[in-house]
Amino acid sequence: MSPRITAAIAARVLTQLRRDHRTLVIMLVLPCLLISLLWWMFDDLPGDTFDRLGPALLAMFPFIVMFLVTSVTTLRERSGGTLERLLAMPMGKLDFLFGYAIAFGLVAAVQSALAVALSVGLLDLSIEGPVWLLTVVAVGDAVLGSALGLFVSAFARTEFQAVQFMPALVIPQILLCGLFVPRFALPEILEAVSDVLPLSYAVDAMQQLTTSASTGEVWTDLAVVAAYAVAGLALGAGTLRRRSE
Amino acid sequence: MMNNAVEVASLAVVRGRREVLHGLDFTIPVGQVTGLLGPSGCGKSTLMRVLVGVQAGVTGTATVFGEPAGAKALRHRVGYVTQAPSVYDDLSVTENLAFFARVLGVDRAEATRCIEAVDLVDHADDVVARLSGGQRSRASLAVALLGNPSMLVLDEPTVGLDPVLREDLWQMFHRLADDGVAVLVSSHVMDEAERCDRLLLMRDGVFIADGTPTEIKEKAGVDDIEQAFLAIVRGEAA
Numbered sequence: 001m002s003p004r005i006t007a008a009i010a011a012r013v014l015t016q017l018r019r020d021h022r023t024l025v026i027m028l029v030l031p032c033l034l035i036s037l038l039w040w041m042f043d044d045l046p047g048d049t050f051d052r053l054g055p056a057l058l059a060m061f062p063f064i065v066m067f068l069v070t071s072v073t074t075l076r077e078r079s080g081g082t083l084e085r086l087l088a089m090p091m092g093k094l095d096f097l098f099g100y101a102i103a104f105g106l107v108a109a110v111q112s113a114l115a116v117a118l119s120v121g122l123l124d125l126s127i128e129g130p131v132w133l134l135t136v137v138a139v140g141d142a143v144l145g146s147a148l149g150l151f152v153s154a155f156a157r158t159e160f161q162a163v164q165f166m167p168a169l170v171i172p173q174i175l176l177c178g179l180f181v182p183r184f185a186l187p188e189i190l191e192a193v194s195d196v197l198p199l200s201y202a203v204d205a206m207q208q209l210t211t212s213a214s215t216g217e218v219w220t221d222l223a224v225v226a227a228y229a230v231a232g233l234a235l236g237a238g239t240l241r242r243r244s245e
Numbered sequence: 246m247m248n249n250a251v252e253v254a255s256l257a258v259v260r261g262r263r264e265v266l267h268g269l270d271f272t273i274p275v276g277q278v279t280g281l282l283g284p285s286g287c288g289k290s291t292l293m294r295v296l297v298g299v300q301a302g303v304t305g306t307a308t309v310f311g312e313p314a315g316a317k318a319l320r321h322r323v324g325y326v327t328q329a330p331s332v333y334d335d336l337s338v339t340e341n342l343a344f345f346a347r348v349l350g351v352d353r354a355e356a357t358r359c360i361e362a363v364d365l366v367d368h369a370d371d372v373v374a375r376l377s378g379g380q381r382s383r384a385s386l387a388v389a390l391l392g393n394p395s396m397l398v399l400d401e402p403t404v405g406l407d408p409v410l411r412e413d414l415w416q417m418f419h420r421l422a423d424d425g426v427a428v429l430v431s432s433h434v435m436d437e438a439e440r441c442d443r444l445l446l447m448r449d450g451v452f453i454a455d456g457t458p459t460e461i462k463e464k465a466g467v468d469d470i471e472q473a474f475l476a477i478v479r480g481e482a483a
Contacts, residue, residue: 089345
């Protein structure tokens with residue numbers, strides 16, 4: 001692995017994104033619009049539903065968006081011959097993976113900063129813990145999404161298939177992350193499943209930050225998310241074969 | 246003094262359950278343009294992928310400059326152009342070249358030199374997606390020239406190009422060979438054969454002829470390579 005090559009890949013991915021105005025706007029603005037929509041829905045109702053659901057959404061957006069973007073872009077690299085060319089050059093697999101993770105991690109940081117600023121600043125989402133930590137959790141989620149996206153891109157032959165992996169891998173995590181039914185109230189088997197899904201920990205971390213000023217548990221949750229992201233990258237590295245059929 | 250860039254013995258490749266290359270033995274010398282000619286699907290691309298070290302299912306030996314094909318030390322020394330232009334559609338020609346130059350650790354001036362070498366200076370700032378097919382494959386070729394590689398493996402680099410430009414590129418291949426580069430060019434167009442110093446004619450995963458264009462034509466007793474190809478195939482069938 002070489003810092004020069006990793007940086008070259010991250011810079012290239014960012015240049016490509018900068019070119020693609022539509023994708024960039026969707027990535028940065030859409031989460032803000034959806035959070036505003038959620039706030040508006042509950043605005044006239046009694047209770048603090050927005051405070052309960054908002055943090056979970058802040059955890060989900062970077063995860064979903066980065067999953068989609070990474071799986072499609074790496075699939076393009078695989079099918080377009082550029083990955084083959086890079087693998088015939090002095091590029092390590094980790095350069096490729098970390099290059100992508102860094103680029104999308106940065107985009108996720110901007111995306112989350114915007115969403116968090118909007119939620120806390122304009123929409124009065126109440127946060128007990130430090131606001132910056134909310135962004136750190138969001139970046140962790142984004143890297144997790146990138147890692148999983150990279151991994152599944154190995155199993156898709158077309159961009160159409162890659163997009164279909166989203167409902168298969170992401171929606172179950174959304175359903176079981178504690179957003180609809182608190183995780184402890186789930187049937188035993190589903191609770192066990194929920195315990196091994198990484199998004200559950202990301203949502204736990206976000207909810208912890210909104211309800212309590214102590215950050216110990218947040219770091220534990222964040223460590224679990226990071227571990228899953230590293231495992232995803234390692235699996236992704238396994239699918240990048242220098243020699244292929 | 247090593248004169249052979251590539252030395253291959255009993256090379257076979259299995260893809261899926263099918264063997265696509267069947268026990269090849271050959272060498273590729275430095276300082277020559279070697280043409281790998283044969284119909285599409287005969288195994289040319291697979292063979293080239295073996296030489297750059299990205300093909301799986303390989304048995305036998307393939308060495309490039311004395312190292313196993315694809316060895317780490319070779320990745321700076323071998324320039325490779327895949328059949329489909331492998332450059333980023335959403336970046337400009339300059340941005341593509343600058344990116345690959347950074348991966349290879351060569352400077353920006355080298356990127357400019359390679360853009361000039363393939364005559365894309367006028368389109369240097371155009372996004373690749375807006376270029377014609379020929380311009381795109383030249384952009385891809387420019388990447389392979391980065392860092393003055395000792396061997397060039399070019400998979401159909403001249404397909405669909407304007408004849409004038411094709412002539413220019415062949416002249417460039419010969420200039421590079423004169424400087425001591427081993428140039429391997431594949432084509433399914435038999436009329437490009439005459440431009441090579443040496444030919445490997447391929448069909449169904451085996452070589453049916455190996456020699457200079459003149460030798461091959463004389464041996465088959467005909468005046469062009471297409472006829473020679475037919476004569477050899479019919480001779481084998483008989």
